Amino acid sequence: MAIFQESFYIPDELMKKVTTGDYKIFGGEVRNNKGQILKLLRPISKLEATLYYGWKYRKPLFMVGKLGMAGLKSYIKSKKQQEPDVIVKFREALKVYLNAVRKGALTMEIISDMMECLGKLKMHPNFEVVLSSEELDVLLNRMYEYTKKLAVDNAIELTILEKETPSQFESPIINLQRNLEAQKRIFELAS
Numbered sequence: 001m002a003i004f005q006e007s008f009y010i011p012d013e014l015m016k017k018v019t020t021g022d023y024k025i026f027g028g029e030v031r032n033n034k035g036q037i038l039k040l041l042r043p044i045s046k047l048e049a050t051l052y053y054g055w056k057y058r059k060p061l062f063m064v065g066k067l068g069m070a071g072l073k074s075y076i077k078s079k080k081q082q083e084p085d086v087i088v089k090f091r092e093a094l095k096v097y098l099n100a101v102r103k104g105a106l107t108m109e110i111i112s113d114m115m116e117c118l119g120k121l122k123m124h125p126n127f128e129v130v131l132s133s134e135e136l137d138v139l140l141n142r143m144y145e146y147t148k149k150l151a152v153d154n155a156i157e158l159t160i161l162e163k164e165t166p167s168q169f170e171s172p173i174i175n176l177q178r179n180l181e182a183q184k185r186i187f188e189l190a191s
Contacts, residue, residue, distance in 0.1 A: 007049040008041035093117040136172040143179040154190040
């Protein structure tokens with residue numbers, strides 16, 4: 001069984017009588033209390049109905065829209081302000097790290113700072129919020145490839161554990177730490 005709702009245009013003077021109970025609506029007809037048909041109603045499309053109500057209630061809709069944007073902006077601003085310091089510092093350290101990798105200017109200090117931020121982030125209850133799973137996968141794979149390249153460029157052999165590809169079953173933080181520790185070991189041996 002299907003339920004179908006149809007909309008009709010009803011003139012204001014007839015609608016007043018319908019609301020008072022003097023007239024009744026039967027299907028597409030308006031009848032008086034004696035059952036006589038007073039008016040055949042013209043059906044309207046959904047678009048006409050939407051436009052009618054949109055125009056009739058334009059002021060409240062405009063205010064809701066206006067307040068909605070203000071509310072959204074306020075929510076975004078509050079989320080930025082509520083972000084824990086640990087997450088902010090990790091993101092900053094990650095930016096510095098990635099820029100250094102791109103420019104070939106990675107240092108022990110940058111690696112150590114990144115490791116320290118990761119250690120603090122690991123203790124945070126919502127560390128998964130920092131990066132999406134796709135972003136973490138990309139980051140892990142790039143860090144792993146960079147670690148291999150760094151070892152080859154410095155003629156240093158990676159350990160068996162360091163040669164393993166990042167496991168999806170382990171925590172992403174552990175995989176990130178493992179790559180950073182390998183990079184730190186390469187820097188120490190190369191200097």
